[in-house]
Amino acid sequence: MSGDDSGFEGGESVISQRIDATAGRARATTITTRRGSIATPCFMPVGTRATVRALDSGDLERLGTQVMLANTYHLIMRPGPEVVAAAGGLHRFMALDTHILTDSGGYQVFSLEPKVDDDGVTFRSTYDGDSHRFTPENVVEMQHQLGSDIQMVLDVCPPLPSSDAVIRTAVERTAAWARRAAVTHAGLRSGGSTQALFGIVQGGVDTTMRTESAQRTVDIGFDGYGIGGLSVGEPRHEMLPALEAALDELPVARPRYLMGVGDPRSIIEAVALGVDMFDCVLPTRLGRHGTVLTSQGRVNLRNRQWMNDPGPLDATCTCEVCARYSRAYLRHLLIVGEPTCRRLVTIHNVHWTFALVSSLRAAIVDGTFDTVRAELSQAWLAGALSPTWP
Amino acid sequence: MSGDDSGFEGGESVISQRIDATAGRARATTITTRRGSIATPCFMPVGTRATVRALDSGDLERLGTQVMLANTYHLIMRPGPEVVAAAGGLHRFMALDTHILTDSGGYQVFSLEPKVDDDGVTFRSTYDGDSHRFTPENVVEMQHQLGSDIQMVLDVCPPLPSSDAVIRTAVERTAAWARRAAVTHAGLRSGGSTQALFGIVQGGVDTTMRTESAQRTVDIGFDGYGIGGLSVGEPRHEMLPALEAALDELPVARPRYLMGVGDPRSIIEAVALGVDMFDCVLPTRLGRHGTVLTSQGRVNLRNRQWMNDPGPLDATCTCEVCARYSRAYLRHLLIVGEPTCRRLVTIHNVHWTFALVSSLRAAIVDGTFDTVRAELSQAWLAGALSPTWP
Numbered sequence: 220m221s222g223d224d225s226g227f228e229g230g231e232s233v234i235s236q237r238i239d240a241t242a243g244r245a246r247a248t249t250i251t252t253r254r255g256s257i258a259t260p261c262f263m264p265v266g267t268r269a270t271v272r273a274l275d276s277g278d279l280e281r282l283g284t285q286v287m288l289a290n291t292y293h294l295i296m297r298p299g300p301e302v303v304a305a306a307g308g309l310h311r312f313m314a315l316d317t318h319i320l321t322d323s324g325g326y327q328v329f330s331l332e333p334k335v336d337d338d339g340v341t342f343r344s345t346y347d348g349d350s351h352r353f354t355p356e357n358v359v360e361m362q363h364q365l366g367s368d369i370q371m372v373l374d375v376c377p378p379l380p381s382s383d384a385v386i387r388t389a390v391e392r393t394a395a396w397a398r399r400a401a402v403t404h405a406g407l408r409s410g411g412s413t414q415a416l417f418g419i420v421q422g423g424v425d426t427t428m429r430t431e432s433a434q435r436t437v438d439i440g441f442d443g444y445g446i447g448g449l450s451v452g453e454p455r456h457e458m459l460p461a462l463e464a465a466l467d468e469l470p471v472a473r474p475r476y477l478m479g480v481g482d483p484r485s486i487i488e489a490v491a492l493g494v495d496m497f498d499c500v501l502p503t504r505l506g507r508h509g510t511v512l513t514s515q516g517r518v519n520l521r522n523r524q525w526m527n528d529p530g531p532l533d534a535t536c537t538c539e540v541c542a543r544y545s546r547a548y549l550r551h552l553l554i555v556g557e558p559t560c561r562r563l564v565t566i567h568n569v570h571w572t573f574a575l576v577s578s579l580r581a582a583i584v585d586g587t588f589d590t591v592r593a594e595l596s597q598a599w600l601a602g603a604l605s606p607t608w609p
Numbered sequence: 610m611s612g613d614d615s616g617f618e619g620g621e622s623v624i625s626q627r628i629d630a631t632a633g634r635a636r637a638t639t640i641t642t643r644r645g646s647i648a649t650p651c652f653m654p655v656g657t658r659a660t661v662r663a664l665d666s667g668d669l670e671r672l673g674t675q676v677m678l679a680n681t682y683h684l685i686m687r688p689g690p691e692v693v694a695a696a697g698g699l700h701r702f703m704a705l706d707t708h709i710l711t712d713s714g715g716y717q718v719f720s721l722e723p724k725v726d727d728d729g730v731t732f733r734s735t736y737d738g739d740s741h742r743f744t745p746e747n748v749v750e751m752q753h754q755l756g757s758d759i760q761m762v763l764d765v766c767p768p769l770p771s772s773d774a775v776i777r778t779a780v781e782r783t784a785a786w787a788r789r790a791a792v793t794h795a796g797l798r799s800g801g802s803t804q805a806l807f808g809i810v811q812g813g814v815d816t817t818m819r820t821e822s823a824q825r826t827v828d829i830g831f832d833g834y835g836i837g838g839l840s841v842g843e844p845r846h847e848m849l850p851a852l853e854a855a856l857d858e859l860p861v862a863r864p865r866y867l868m869g870v871g872d873p874r875s876i877i878e879a880v881a882l883g884v885d886m887f888d889c890v891l892p893t894r895l896g897r898h899g900t901v902l903t904s905q906g907r908v909n910l911r912n913r914q915w916m917n918d919p920g921p922l923d924a925t926c927t928c929e930v931c932a933r934y935s936r937a938y939l940r941h942l943l944i945v946g947e948p949t950c951r952r953l954v955t956i957h958n959v960h961w962t963f964a965l966v967s968s969l970r971a972a973i974v975d976g977t978f979d980t981v982r983a984e985l986s987q988a989w990l991a992g993a994l995s996p997t998w999p
Contacts, residue, residue: 270942270949277933298916298941305917306937314933526688527695543667543704547696551688552660558948559660 233408234369234415234442236472236495242588244466244493247580250443250474253413254318254368259474259495260576262481263288263320264503264569268297269313271569272503273562276315281539282569284317286369288498291362292324296346300364308366320498321367323358323419325374326447326479335375337392355396359403363412371445371478372400374419379453386423389448393421394435401439415442417476423448424457426464433468443474446494450480459488466493483512483575484599487592490579502572506565509553512572516599520564525550538570623798624759624805624832626862626885632978634856634883637970640833640864643803644708644758649864649885650966652871653678653710654893654959658687659703661959662893663952666705671929672959674707676759678888681752682714686736690754698756710888711757713748713809715764716837716869725765727782745786749793753802761835761868762790764809769843776813779838783811784825791829805832807866813838814847816854823858833864836884840870849878856883873902873965874989877982880969892962896955899943902962906989910954915940928960 233253240247250257263286264271264279271279271287279287289309294300306312309319325340333342339354355373362370373396375389397418404416418441422428436444446465449458462477469475474495480486481499489497502512509520513533520532531541532549540549540563552560575595582591629637640647653676654661654669661669661677669677679699684690696702699709715730723732729744745763752760763786765779787808794806808831812818826834836855839848852867859865864885870876871889879887892902899910903923910922921931922939930939930953942950965985972981 268942268945268947269938270947273948273952275934275949275953277929293945297945298937302917302937302941306919306935312935312938312941314935314938527692529696539667544665545696545702545704547688547692548659548702548704551692551702552658555658555683555687557658557660558663558951559665561948562663562952563665 232415232442233413234474236474238472240584242583242586243491245491245579245583245588246493246495247583248474248495250495252318252368252415254316257285257318257496258580260486260490260579261285261496262486262502262572262576263496263498264572265290265498265500266313266319267500268293269303269309271565273507273558273565274569276313278562278566279315279317282566283573284569286318286320286496287315288320288322289365289367290324290327291321291358291365292327294321294365295324295351295361296344300361303366304364310366318369319367320369321362321365321371322478323362323371323373324353325358326376328353329376335392337395339373355399356403359400359407359416363407363414367414369415369417369443370404371417372397372419372441374421374445374447376421376448376451377423379423379448379451379457381423383425386421386425386428389421389423390428390432390435393419393432394439397436397441398439401441417441417443417445417474419445419447419478420465420469421448422461422465424453424461426460429461429464430468433465437468437470441473443476443496444469445476445478447478449477450485455485455488458485459492462489462494463492481572483572484596486572486575487579487595487599490576490583491588491592497576502568503565506568507561509560509564511564512568514598520546520550520553520560522550532564532567533571536567536571536574538567540564540567540570622805622832623803624864626833626864628862630974632973632976633881635881635969635973635978636883636885637973638864638885640885642708642758642805644706647675647708647886648970650876650880650969651675651886652876652892652962652966653886653888654962655680655888655890656703656709657890658683659693659699661955663897663948663955664893664959666703668952668956669705669707672956673963674959676708676710676886677705678710678712679755679757680714680717681711681748681755682717684711684755685714685741685751686734690751693756694754700756708759709757710759711752711755711761712868713752713761713763714743715748716766718743719766725782727785729763745789746793749790749797749806753797753804757804759805759807759833760794761807762787762809762831764811764835764837766811766838766841767813769813769838769841769847771813773815776811776815776818779811779813780818780822780825783809783822784829787826787831788829791831807831807833807835807864809835809837809868810855810859811838812851812855814843814851816850819851819854820858823855827858827860831863833866833886834859835866835868837868839867840875840889845875845878848875849882852879852884853882871962873962874986876962876965877969877985877989880966880973881978881982887966892958893955896958897951899950899954901954902958904988910936910940910943910950912940922954922957923961926957926961926964928957930954930957930960 418436476496525546528546808826866886915936918936
């Protein structure tokens with residue numbers, strides 16, 4: 220690893236990070252921001268359009284959410300940054316006091332067959348077909364209007380597999396854009412902004428390019444570092460070496476955020492490599508379709524075997540849904556298409572994922588990480604209910 | 610009016626009712642059941658398939674729900690009475706401790722072009738196309754399996770307008786079926802059941818037939834009385850005299866339940882005539898479509914005028930949604946189709962309707978009913994936001 224906080228060169232950071240305990244490369248840390256503190260490893264549920272689908276801000280608070288992720292692309296289109304800004308920013312708009320991280324919108328935009336040039340990216344909105352342009356600068360400014368606690372630079376995120384040339388171009392543009400984003404952000408910060416800005420490491424599954432991208436991003440200096448462009452089609456055995464190569468170059472006392480990854484086995488393995496933060500639509504999307512995350516693997520609630528089952532979704536779970544409702548009742552709601560089921564299983568799956576990362580943190584602190592990691596991996600590999608879990 | 614509790618001839622009732630105060634014909638009462646007590650006037654939200662759509666049982670409790678209505682037709686089809694019975698009845702199935710009233714299923718079945726004869730009604734299910742038969746007897750038995758606190762007899766509910774002959778047949782069959790339902794129910798009660806059974810008055814908008822139907826229903830004797838077959842297409846000025854004719858024949862100290870009525874102006878006028886209980890899908894259905902009940906009338910949340918409005922749905926409302934969220938935020942959720950909006954506006958509309966009937970009760974107790982009635986009617990007649998409210 221390449222040292223510590225001294226890697227940060229963007230002026231005094233608005234974020235600090237304390238390493239509470241380590242277990243090999245794995246780390247339990249406390250990130251402190253102007254809003255409060257975040258215990259890591261940490262999972263961030265995705266609130267695409269300023270709400271986690273089927274939940275409200277009260278649900279997120281009761282779940283103990285530390286950070287919610289919101290999608291800049293969607294919020295720019297609806298309701299528009301000026302509406303959110305007029306409301307006083309995302310926290311006041313949503314009436315939510317947890318941390319909020321906004322992505323750059325790049326991930327969505329690059330799925331829309333955009334025109335990309337060295338200066339930025341032009342695309343047609345899925346909302347109204349209008350042409351829009353994102354640049355490293357205006358993406359920083361729009362996230363400033365949204366008022367998140369942490370914003371991400373605009374990066375170039377190619378699908379995998381992609382040719383070396385495509386990955387090389389992505390690394391080059393991501394670095395150049397990151398430098399421009401940092402300049403814009405430094406201006407806002409000197410104007411009083413307390414938003415943090417994270418850089419993003421690209422490089423596909425080529426460990427050499429991952430190393431280079433990480434070094435160039437660290438050279439610019441950010442409040443924290445996202446590792447992007449993974450879990451975009453490649454198998455896990457290709458993802459982990461690329462992730463490790465990137466992490467090796469990052470300063471110790473800066474948050475590391477593996478973007479878009481949230482399946483339990485990947486979380487476990489990435490925590491083992493030293494990742495602090497995760498986001499993914501998986502727990503919430505699965506929940507809406509009646510797939511339940513449990514200590515025994517994933518469970519299809521639609522299965523007839525639960526028709527008269529009086530037990531909770533997961534016997535070991537302490538969430539409000541497991542405390543109150545039976546599989547029989549929740550299955551009924553699912554079968555007849557009641558939206559109540561979507562909300563309740565989403566609550567369970569988010570709680571379950573929070574409990575997973577909390578258990579990893581506790582194991583790092585207690586010195587039992589290897590044992591807990593092996594047990595969890597085994598349950599998710601061998602669980603009779605989930606033989607094909609990714 | 611035709612006397613008091615002595616009108617009840619079905620054995621000792623499992624329900625008692627105390628008249629707390631009156632204002633003309635209007636009454637504030639307390640209904641006591643084996644489960645607890647119900648302060649009236651009372652509005653019952655409709656939980657069609659064992660949940661109020663978009664809400665869960667925790668929401669219903671926080672709202673202060675006294676009675677939830679569930680639809681026997683839907684529950685018989687999915688998940689089936691045996692599944693609910695295996696779970697220990699609707700309360701345990703739903704994990705809900707409030708009162709539950711089940712309808713007979715007749716209202717739904719009569720909308721399915723059924724074959725009706727003197728013995729019962731045969732219809733094809735909307736769930737699987739299979740042929741089913743409801744009789745006065747098996748509807749009592751199925752509601753017994755569901756385990757509601759209050760069940761309703763199978764009645765014949767014609768649409769309005771209908772010919773005198775159709776109304777006459779409905780009155781005759783409703784009376785004959787009520788007698789058979791009472792016999793079946795008496796058997797269950799002697800076996801230990803503590804479920805209440807309500808008879809139903811039919812008769813269209815013909816006051817003579819309403820009087821006759823009410824007298825014949827009271828002659829059989831029930832724990833309480835539903836007034837059915839109103840708010841099924843007729844204007845309010847035809848509904849109210851028919852309602853009054855029925856109420857005149859009912860015993861004083863038995864609950865009176867106006868079935869399927871829940872628009873604010875009808876509630877106000879029906880309470881003035883002495884109705885105790887109401888149910889309707891209106892507040893919840895409107896809520897799911899973004900129509901908000903407020904002290905100023907109804908509000909279309911989709912309107913652009915709310916785009917930047919920081920205020921609550923209703924400035925006078927004390928619900929958890931108005932305490933937390935702005936019109937601007939809720940409108941955004943509605944516009945982008947987030948299911949969270951459906952739940953939040955449903956919570957508000959149910960709370961608002963509960964507050965309406967509570968304010969009527971308080972006014973009856975305080976001796977201010979005429980004033981409050983006039984003010985509420987005026988707001989809902991004249992509200993600039995709702996000139997066409999029914």
